[in-house]
Amino acid sequence: MSAEPVGMAAKGSAVLRGPTLRTEGLVKSFGPMPALTRVDLVARPGRVTGFIGPNGAGKSTTLRILTGLARADQGYATIDAVPYAALSRPARVLGVVGDLAGAHPGMTARGHLQTQAALIGVPGDRVDQVLEESGLHTAARRRIRGFSTGMRQRLALATALLGEPSGLILDEPTNGLDPSGIVWLRRLLRSFADAGGTVLVSSHVLTELQQVIDDLVLIEGGRTLWAGSLSEFVSDHASLEEAYLSMIEKEMACES
Amino acid sequence: MRELTDAVRGEVVRLTRTRLALWTLVAAAACGGLLTALVALTGPENATPPMPGMDTSEGVSGVLSLLGATLFVPALIGTMAITGEFRHRTVATTFLAVPRRGRVLVAKLVAYGGLGLAYGLGMGLFAVAGIYAGTSARGIVPGLGFEAILDTAMRYGVAAAIYMVLGVGIGAVARHQLIAIGITLGYFYFAENLVMILPGANIVYPFLPGGATSALTGATQLLEMVAAETGVSGPVVQAPVVGAVVLLGYALAASALAAAVSLRRDVV
Numbered sequence: 001m002s003a004e005p006v007g008m009a010a011k012g013s014a015v016l017r018g019p020t021l022r023t024e025g026l027v028k029s030f031g032p033m034p035a036l037t038r039v040d041l042v043a044r045p046g047r048v049t050g051f052i053g054p055n056g057a058g059k060s061t062t063l064r065i066l067t068g069l070a071r072a073d074q075g076y077a078t079i080d081a082v083p084y085a086a087l088s089r090p091a092r093v094l095g096v097v098g099d100l101a102g103a104h105p106g107m108t109a110r111g112h113l114q115t116q117a118a119l120i121g122v123p124g125d126r127v128d129q130v131l132e133e134s135g136l137h138t139a140a141r142r143r144i145r146g147f148s149t150g151m152r153q154r155l156a157l158a159t160a161l162l163g164e165p166s167g168l169i170l171d172e173p174t175n176g177l178d179p180s181g182i183v184w185l186r187r188l189l190r191s192f193a194d195a196g197g198t199v200l201v202s203s204h205v206l207t208e209l210q211q212v213i214d215d216l217v218l219i220e221g222g223r224t225l226w227a228g229s230l231s232e233f234v235s236d237h238a239s240l241e242e243a244y245l246s247m248i249e250k251e252m253a254c255e256s
Numbered sequence: 257m258r259e260l261t262d263a264v265r266g267e268v269v270r271l272t273r274t275r276l277a278l279w280t281l282v283a284a285a286a287c288g289g290l291l292t293a294l295v296a297l298t299g300p301e302n303a304t305p306p307m308p309g310m311d312t313s314e315g316v317s318g319v320l321s322l323l324g325a326t327l328f329v330p331a332l333i334g335t336m337a338i339t340g341e342f343r344h345r346t347v348a349t350t351f352l353a354v355p356r357r358g359r360v361l362v363a364k365l366v367a368y369g370g371l372g373l374a375y376g377l378g379m380g381l382f383a384v385a386g387i388y389a390g391t392s393a394r395g396i397v398p399g400l401g402f403e404a405i406l407d408t409a410m411r412y413g414v415a416a417a418i419y420m421v422l423g424v425g426i427g428a429v430a431r432h433q434l435i436a437i438g439i440t441l442g443y444f445y446f447a448e449n450l451v452m453i454l455p456g457a458n459i460v461y462p463f464l465p466g467g468a469t470s471a472l473t474g475a476t477q478l479l480e481m482v483a484a485e486t487g488v489s490g491p492v493v494q495a496p497v498v499g500a501v502v503l504l505g506y507a508l509a510a511s512a513l514a515a516a517v518s519l520r521r522d523v524v
Contacts, residue, residue: 030524068355069348070522085355088259102349104274104340111273119266119353121258159349 016166018045018198019093021066025075028061028222035061037222039075043200043215045166048193050213050230051202052244058222059202060098063171066200067096079167091120095160097170102156105145109136109155112144113162120163127162134158135181149176157185167198174205186212210240218244220251263354263363267337271367280333284375287326288409289382289389295319296390310391312399320405321475323383323412330375330416331440334423337364338514339433348523358515365424365511372420376413383409411473411496418472418503422465425510429518462494465506471499 026039036058043049053059064070066077068084079087079094087093103112113127131137134154139147147155153176160168168189174182189199189212203209216233218226226233226247230240237243271277300307300315308315338361341347354360384405391398398405423440430436448466451457461467469475471494494502 064523067352069351070524087355090355091353096352098348098352102346104270104344104346106274108273115266115270115273116349116353118269119263119350121262 016045016192016196018193018196019080019167020044021049021079021094021167021169021198021200022081023062023066023075023077026062026065026072026077027074028058028065028070028072035222036065036072038224039219039222040224041200041217041227043167043198043217045198046193046196047214048189048199048201048212049215049217050209050240051200051217051219052204052206052209053219053225054248055204057219059219060171062219063096063098063169063200063202067094067098067169069098089120089163091116091163091165092122093163093165094167094169095163095165097153097156097160097168097173102159103144103152106143108141108143109147109151109158110140112155113158116159116162122163126164130158130161134161135184150178150181153177154181157188166196168192168200170199170201172203173201174203174208182208206241206244207239210234216240218247220248221255225251259354259356260359260362263359264366266353267363267367268370271371276333276336277371280371280375281378283329283333284378285382287329287382288323288379289386291322291326292319292383292386293390294386295322296387297393299394308399309396310387310394310398311396313404314399316387316398316400316405317408317475319387320383320408320412321473323379323409324415324469324473324475326379327412327416327419327469328440328444330372330420331423331426331444332437333375334368334372334420334425335427335430335433335436335440337368337424338427338519339431339436342431343433351523357519361424361428361511361515361519364428365421365507368424369417369421372417375420376416377410378413379416380406380409380413383412408474414500415469415472415503418500418507419469422503422507422510425507425514428514429510431518431521463502465503468494468499468502468506472496472503473499 021043023039023041026036028036039058039062041051041062051059061070065072066084077083084090084094110127110131113130114124117124117127131140134157136151136154136158139151144152144155153173157173173185177185189201193199201209201213210230213230216226216228216230217224234240234243237246296310296319299309300318301309307318310316310319341350350360351357387398387405426439427436430439444466448464451464452461462471474496
């Protein structure tokens with residue numbers, strides 16, 4: 001795995017103009033089950049924004065709406081004030097890591113990346129760059145069905161970075177990554193934001209998240225519970241994890 | 257326009273990066289060459305009941321008409337264009353790259369249209385080769401001339417290409433692979449045969465996929481047999497071009513329905 005994060009190497013001077021990611025008043029139900037009741041979120045350029053909440057809080061649904069994979073019943077989700085589907089070259093604006101199973105098991109890693117590169121209109125040599133920098137170059141000719149969870153995650157990250165985007169949305173990106181992969185990802189996210197890119201990352205690994213995020217959005221039960229800077233949120237608590245548990249417990253006490 | 261060109265290119269690259277293209281060629285060889293060669297070799301006159309031999313024009317036409325029974329194969333290959341994306345959960349990655357879903361469908365229709373033409377051309381040529389291989393092994397001269405055999409085989413080839421595009425449309429509507437297979441096989445092997453024996457069906461039959469296929473391929477043996485058995489009036493067959501247009505119309509109608517309804521659903 002390259003020491004220099006993917007995208008930065010290709011961008012050279014590493015100056016990015018990250019988009020502002022925003023949702024306002026998102027409401028979404030699946031049949032009679034409300035999934036989101038009001039999610040407001042902003043992720044700004046030059047910042048890494050953590051997106052946290054308990055299982056079933058609505059994080060993945062929010063990210064799917066933000067990336068055009070699902071429709072909101074009410075409210076809106078935009079990338080620089082434009083819905084994802086209205087972007088002319090979305091993969092060049094936003095790289096998305098969502099689902100581990102996003103690649104055909106019968107394809108090789110190179111074949112998958114070549115397909116994605118063609119779909120988004122980037123030259124084929126970008127495939128070799130992301131393979132090298134994500135540490136998958138030695139497995140480029142292997143079929144994806146034989147990949148470990150960590151290798152699939154690296155492939156998902158490589159796919160997200162193919163278009164050299166200026167924004168990243170990552171849903172549980174550390175799933176299955178080994179320690180060196182986690183460190184590489186942390187450096188990538190930090191340098192990406194420092195260069196002006198926008199990062200929105202959802203994770204349950206709060207100790208890891210605390211090391212990289214600047215801002216935080218906490219949702220619970222389909223609505224935004226808290227949004228602001230990490231330092232404000234942690235405040236007089238010892239850690240992000242402690243502050244999170246304290247707030248969730250208070251919320252549950254209020255509900256009961 | 258550039259985005260659509262990229263989407264088509266991406267779908268073509270996708271086809272070449274899995275084994276689907278290879279299996280499509282194998283299927284064309286099996287459905288075209290193997291089937292006709294085996295029947296020509298064993299001799300339709302040895303079937304039960306006996307059919308006209310390969311040294312008659314009816315015998316050769318009869319063997320070529322077997323190609324019609326294999327048209328579900330390209331249709332099923334076409335259904336995999338979209339159902340495979342849902343089955344392997346790659347559809348989210350595709351929609352992230354090309355968020356305008358109608359554009360994804362158009363790209364798949366174009367890419368699989370090309371694959372269908374390759375399949376049809378291969379199937380037709382393999383069928384011609386199969387007939388000559390089977391008859392020459394038995395020392396028989398086929399009862400139809402080369403040009404007539406090639407013409408009929410290529411008509412089936414064109415039908416196969418359109419069936420693959422039709423399969424893409426069916427797959428886009430169904431989204432689920434087993435449901436798409438059920439619709440395809442259920443219609444062509446059950447529903448349409450049922451329609452053929454209904455009184456007055458010969459009025460609508462030319463505009464159903466089977467009737468349009470008969471028009472395109474010139475194969476009316478089945479229609480004539482049904483007419484003889486049921487006593488209904490003889491088959492009405494359109495011009496080949498009309499048959500092709502009707503089949504393409506079904507493919508476009510299924511695609512339009514998919515773009516308006518099924519492909520708009522959330523990806524979860």
